[in-house]
Amino acid sequence: xxxMKPLPWFSRNSTFFVLAVPLLLxxxxxxxxxxxxxxxxxxxxxxxxxxxLALQVFMGNSGILSFAVAGFMGIGAYSSVLFSMxxxxxxxxxxxxxxxxxxxQLPFLVSLLIGGLVAALVAAIVAYPLMRLSDAAGVITIxxxxxxxxxxxxxWSALTNGPRTLFGVDRFTYLGxxxxxxxxxxxxxxxxxESSTGLKLRASRDDAFAAASIGINIVMMRYLAFVLSAxxxxxxxxxxxxxxxxxxxxxxxxxxMFVFLAMLVIGGPxxxxxxxxxxxMVTLLREGLRSIExxxxxxxxxxxxxxxxxxxxxxxxxIAILILRPAGIMGGTxxxxxRGLFGLRGKRGTPAKDV
Amino acid sequence: xxxxxxxxxxxxxxxxxxxxALGMVIVYGILKLVNFAYGELIMITGYxxxxxxxxxxxxxxxxxxxxxxxxxxxxxxxxxxxxxxxRSNSFTAMLITSFAVSTLLQNAALLIISPRARGxxxxxxxxxxxxxxxxxxxxRSLLAIVTSLLLLGLLVVLLRRTVLGIALRAASDxxxxxxxxxxxxxxxISVAFAISGLxxxxxxxxxxxxxxxxxxxxxxxxxxxxxxxxxxxxxxxLLGAVVGGYIYGIVFSLIGVLLPQGLLEFREAxxxxxxxxxxxxxxxxxxxxxxxxxxV
Amino acid sequence: xxxxxVDNIFVRYGAITALxxxxxxxxxxxxxxxxxxxxxxxxxxxSTIAGGLKPHQGSITFQGEQxxxxxxxxxxxxxxxxxxxxxxxxxxxxxxxNLRLGAFVRGSRVEFQHDVAEMVELFPILGERLRQAGGTLxxxxxxxxxxxxALMSHPRLLMLDEPSLGLSPVxxxxxxxxxxxxxxxxxxxxxxxxxxxxxxxxxDRAYLLHxxxxxxxxxxAHIREFGNVEGVYLGDRGRDAGRKEHQ
Numbered sequence: 030x031x032x033m034k035p036l037p038w039f040s041r042n043s044t045f046f047v048l049a050v051p052l053l054l055x056x057x058x059x060x061x062x063x064x065x066x067x068x069x070x071x072x073x074x075x076x077x078x079x080x081x082l083a084l085q086v087f088m089g090n091s092g093i094l095s096f097a098v099a100g101f102m103g104i105g106a107y108s109s110v111l112f113s114m115x116x117x118x119x120x121x122x123x124x125x126x127x128x129x130x131x132x133x134q135l136p137f138l139v140s141l142l143i144g145g146l147v148a149a150l151v152a153a154i155v156a157y158p159l160m161r162l163s164d165a166a167g168v169i170t171i172x173x174x175x176x177x178x179x180x181x182x183x184x185w186s187a188l189t190n191g192p193r194t195l196f197g198v199d200r201f202t203y204l205g206x207x208x209x210x211x212x213x214x215x216x217x218x219x220x221x222x223e224s225s226t227g228l229k230l231r232a233s234r235d236d237a238f239a240a241a242s243i244g245i246n247i248v249m250m251r252y253l254a255f256v257l258s259a260x261x262x263x264x265x266x267x268x269x270x271x272x273x274x275x276x277x278x279x280x281x282x283x284x285x286m287f288v289f290l291a292m293l294v295i296g297g298p299x300x301x302x303x304x305x306x307x308x309x310m311v312t313l314l315r316e317g318l319r320s321i322e323x324x325x326x327x328x329x330x331x332x333x334x335x336x337x338x339x340x341x342x343x344x345x346x347x348i349a350i351l352i353l354r355p356a357g358i359m360g361g362t363x364x365x366x367x368r369g370l371f372g373l374r375g376k377r378g379t380p381a382k383d384v
Numbered sequence: 385x386x387x388x389x390x391x392x393x394x395x396x397x398x399x400x401x402x403x404x405a406l407g408m409v410i411v412y413g414i415l416k417l418v419n420f421a422y423g424e425l426i427m428i429t430g431y432x433x434x435x436x437x438x439x440x441x442x443x444x445x446x447x448x449x450x451x452x453x454x455x456x457x458x459x460x461x462x463x464x465x466x467x468x469x470x471r472s473n474s475f476t477a478m479l480i481t482s483f484a485v486s487t488l489l490q491n492a493a494l495l496i497i498s499p500r501a502r503g504x505x506x507x508x509x510x511x512x513x514x515x516x517x518x519x520x521x522x523x524r525s526l527l528a529i530v531t532s533l534l535l536l537g538l539l540v541v542l543l544r545r546t547v548l549g550i551a552l553r554a555a556s557d558x559x560x561x562x563x564x565x566x567x568x569x570x571x572x573i574s575v576a577f578a579i580s581g582l583x584x585x586x587x588x589x590x591x592x593x594x595x596x597x598x599x600x601x602x603x604x605x606x607x608x609x610x611x612x613x614x615x616x617x618x619x620x621x622l623l624g625a626v627v628g629g630y631i632y633g634i635v636f637s638l639i640g641v642l643l644p645q646g647l648l649e650f651r652e653a654x655x656x657x658x659x660x661x662x663x664x665x666x667x668x669x670x671x672x673x674x675x676x677x678x679x680v
Numbered sequence: 681x682x683x684x685x686v687d688n689i690f691v692r693y694g695a696i697t698a699l700x701x702x703x704x705x706x707x708x709x710x711x712x713x714x715x716x717x718x719x720x721x722x723x724x725x726x727s728t729i730a731g732g733l734k735p736h737q738g739s740i741t742f743q744g745e746q747x748x749x750x751x752x753x754x755x756x757x758x759x760x761x762x763x764x765x766x767x768x769x770x771x772x773x774x775x776x777x778n779l780r781l782g783a784f785v786r787g788s789r790v791e792f793q794h795d796v797a798e799m800v801e802l803f804p805i806l807g808e809r810l811r812q813a814g815g816t817l818x819x820x821x822x823x824x825x826x827x828x829x830a831l832m833s834h835p836r837l838l839m840l841d842e843p844s845l846g847l848s849p850v851x852x853x854x855x856x857x858x859x860x861x862x863x864x865x866x867x868x869x870x871x872x873x874x875x876x877x878x879x880x881x882x883x884d885r886a887y888l889l890h891x892x893x894x895x896x897x898x899x900x901a902h903i904r905e906f907g908n909v910e911g912v913y914l915g916d917r918g919r920d921a922g923r924k925e926h927q
Contacts, residue, residue, distance in 0.1 A: 164475055165412075165416060165418055165475065168418065168476070169659065170660045170664070172611075173657075173659045173660050174660070176653070177653045180653035184649040184650055184653075287483060287484075287487050290483065336499055337491030337492070337499075340490075340491040347481075348481055348484045348485070351470050351473070351484075352466075355473050550777050550781055553770070553772060554770045554778075557770040557771055560768075563753055564731075564756060564762060564764070565781055565784055565829070566784055566785035566833065568753050569753065621772070
C-alpha cells in the first residue's frame with residue numbers, strides 16, 4: 030500500500046519531538062488530574078528543565094562546569110520582579126529602591142524577557158576573558174562569578190532587600206506558561222547543539238589544538254554558549270520568581286547549583302535528552318523522598334525530624350552515577366525516533382524509492 | 385588603626401589561611417582535584433568536639449587531638465570511597481564528586497545532629513588575653529601563629545627530609561613519572577589526603593574557637609578562603625600556598641580597616657574578583673616559582 | 681639468556697592499532713635498539729613494556745614472569761627502568777632528591793651516599809649540581825639526570841626513549857658515548873632512537889619498526905643491508921648517498 034513519505038527534517042530533529050511530546054503529555058495529564066500539589070510539582074519541573082538545559086548548553090557542549098547558572102537565575106529573578114511588581118508593592122518591599130525603578134511596571138512576559146536579557150547582558154560584559162581558561166582555572170573563575178553575584182545580590186539591598194526575603198511578587202507563573210517556555214527552550218537548546226557553533230564547541234572540547242588549527246575560535250564559541258546559557262537561566266529565574274513569589278539571594282547559590290548539577294549529571298550531560306531525563310528522574314526522586322521526610326516528621330519518630338535526608342540520597346546517587354556510569358542515564362546519546370517505526374526513518378539514510 | 389593588636393590578628397589570620405591553603409594545594413597539586421568537600425573537614429572537627437564534650441570529661445587538648453584525628457580519618461575515607469573510583473575520569477567528574485561529598489557531609493550533620501548551631505567546648509585559654517606593650521592581645525591569636533609555625537615546620541621536615549615527603553613533592557610535579565619510578569600511587573594520594581585532613585582539622589580548632597559554636601554550613605567560608613589563597617599562591621606550589629595564605633590574611637585584614645563602610649560588605653566579592661584577575665593574567669600566581677619545565 | 685621477551689603484542693592507542701604483532705627479545709648485557717620513523721611504534725613499545733599501556737594480545741615476559749597488564753609501579757619494582765622521552769625530571773626537586781627518588785624501589789636497602797658517589801663518577805656534572813633544583817638544569821644535564829635517576833634503581837633492564845632528542849650535536853655525542861659506556865659496564869639496555877647511524881654504531885642488535893610491525897631485525901650489518909633504512913629516512917637520493925658512505 031502507500032508508503033509514508035520520509036520526512037528527513039523530522040528524523041534529523043526527532044530527538045526534540047521524542048522529548049517534547051511526553052512533556053506535553055505530562056502537562057496535559059496534570060491538568061486532567063487537577064491535583065494542586067501535582068500541578069505545583071510539574072510547574073517547577075518545567076522550570077527546572079529550562080535551568081538544567083541552560084547548564085547543558087554550556088557544560089554539555091564545552092565540557093566546562095558552569096557554577097554561574099544559579100547566579101544568572103538570581104539575576105533574572107530579581108530583574109524581572111523589579112519590573113513586574115506594582116509600584117505599591119515595591120514601595121513596601123524595597124523602600125530604598127531607586128525611584129525610576131519603583132515607578133515602572135511592565136507586563137509579566139516583558140519582565141521575563143528583561144530578566145533573561147539582564148542576565149545575558151551581565152554574562153556578555155564579564156565573561157569573554159574567562160572563556161580563554163580551561164580546566165581548573167575555567168571552573169574556578171566561573172565559580173568566582175557565582176560568589177561575586179551572590180555577594181552583590183546579598184548586599185545591594187536597595188535592589189534586592191539584602192539577605193532578607195523579598196515579598197510582594199505577583200503569582201503570574203502557571204503550568205501553561207512554564208510548559209510553553211519549556212518546549213521553546215528545549216527547541217533552542219537542541220538548535221544550539223546541532224548548530225555549527227555547537228558542533229565546533231564539541232569538536233574543540235575533544236581536541237583543542239586540532240580545532241584551533243582549523244580556525245575554530247574556541248573562545249568565541251564558548252562565549253556564545255555562555256551568554257545563551259545565562260539568558261535561559263535568567264528567564265527561568267524570572268519564571269520561578271513569579272511562581273514562588275518570595276525568595277532570598279541564597280536560593281540562587283550552591284544548594285540550587287547542586288540540584289541542577291545532580292539533574293544534569295544523573296541524566297547525562299552530553300545531550301538535551303540527559304537534561305530532560307535527569308530532571309524528571311531527580312524530581313520524582315526528590316518528591317518521593319520529601320514525602321517520606323514529611324511522614325517521618327509528622328509521626329515524630331525522630332526527635333528533631335528528618336532533615337537533609339533528600340539531599341543525602343541525591344548526593345549518594347550522584348556519586349554512584351559518577352563511579353558506575355559517568356555518562357549518566359542517557360550514556361552520551363540522545364533519544365531518537367526508532368528507525369523504521371511508522372515508516373519514518375531514523376537519522377541515517379533515506380529509504381530506497383520505489384522504482 | 386595599625387596597632388600591635390591588629391598586626392597580631394592579621395598574622396594570626398594569615399597563619400590560619402596559610403594552613404588552609406596548604407591543605408588544599410597538597411591534594412590539588414597531585415590530583416588536580418579542587419576539593420569542594422575540604423571546608424566540611426572543619427565542620428567535622430567542630431562537631432567532633434561537640435560530640436566528645438557530651439561524653440565523659442576529657443581535657444580539652446585530648447578532645448582536640450581526637451577531633452583532628454576524625455578530620456584526618458574523614459579526609460582519608462572520602463578519598464578511598466568517593467575519589468579513588470573516579471580518579472581516572474575527567475577532572476570535572478572528580479570536582480562534581482567533591483561537591484556531592486560536601487553536600488552529603490553537610491546534610492549528614494544536619495540530619496544526625498541539628499540544623500541549629502551547637503556549642504563547642506573551648507579551653508579557657510582561648511578567651512584570655514595577655515598584655516604586650518600595653519595592649520591586650522588574645523592568646524588565641526598567638527596560639528594560632530605558634531601552632532601554624534610548628535605545623536609548617538613539621539611539614540617542611542617531612543617534605544624535605546623523608547623519602548615519603550620527596551615522593552609527595554615529586555607527585556605534585558609529575559604524578560605519572562612518580563608512578564613510573566615505582567612509587568605506589570595510592571600511598572602517595574592517601575598520605576596527601578591525610579595531611580590535608582590534619583591541616584583542616586587544626587584550622588578547624590581555631591575556626592570554631594572564634595565563635596565557640598559549629599553549624600552545618602561552617603565549612604563554606606573556609607572553603608572560599610582556601611580557593612582564594614590557593615589561587616594567589618599559584619595552585620601548584622606548596623610554598624606558594626603558604627605565602628598566598630599569609631598575603632590573603634593580611635590583605636583581608638587591611639581591607640577591613642581601610643575600606644569605607646559601604647564597600648566593606650563587598651569585601652568577599654573583591655577577593656574573588658582578584659581571583660579572576662589572577663587566573664586571567666598571572667595563573668602561576670603571584671609567587672615566582674622555580675619550575676621552568678612544562679606545566680600541565 | 682633472555683632477560684626480556686616480547687611475544688607478538690598488539691596494542692591499541694585510542695582508535696588506532698599502534699602495534700601489530702611486535703616481537704623482540706633482549707639478552708642479559710645486550711644493547712638492543714628499536715629504530716624507525718616517527719609513528720612507527722617505538723615509543724608505544726617501550727610504554728607497553730613499562731606498563732603504561734596494555735596489549736590486548738600477546739605477552740611480555742621479564743625474567744620468567746609475565747608482565748603485560750601489570751601496573752607501572754609493579755614493573756619498576758621488578759627491575760625495569762624507563763627514561764621517557766622528554767626526560768621528565770622533577771623540576772622543583774634538587775638533583776640529589778631526584779636521584780633519591782630513583783632509588784625508591786630499592787626500599788630501605790639504599791646506601792644513598794655510596795650510590796650518589798657512583799652516579800657522580802659517571803656524570804660528573806651532576807656532582808656539581810647536587811643541591812640545585814632540577815628545573816634549573818640545562819637540557820643536556822637534565823637528560824643525564826634522567827638516566828642517572830633510572831640507574832639509581834639498579835635496574836635489570838634500562839629502557840631509553842629517544843635520549844638524544846632535542847640535544848645539540850655535542851651533547852648527542854656525549855649521550856651516545858654514555859650509553860656505550862653503560863653497555864660496556866654490563867647494563868642491559870633497550871634503546872629507542874631516531875638517530876640511526878649513531879645507534880647502529882654502538883648496538884649489538886636492532887629492530888627496525890615500521891607502522892607497528894618489525895620489518896627487519898638483526899645485527900647492525902644485517903639491518904644496513906636488508907633494512908630500507910636510508911630509504912625510509914632520506915628518500916631515494918638519500919639511499920644512494922648512504923650507500924656511498926658505507927663503501
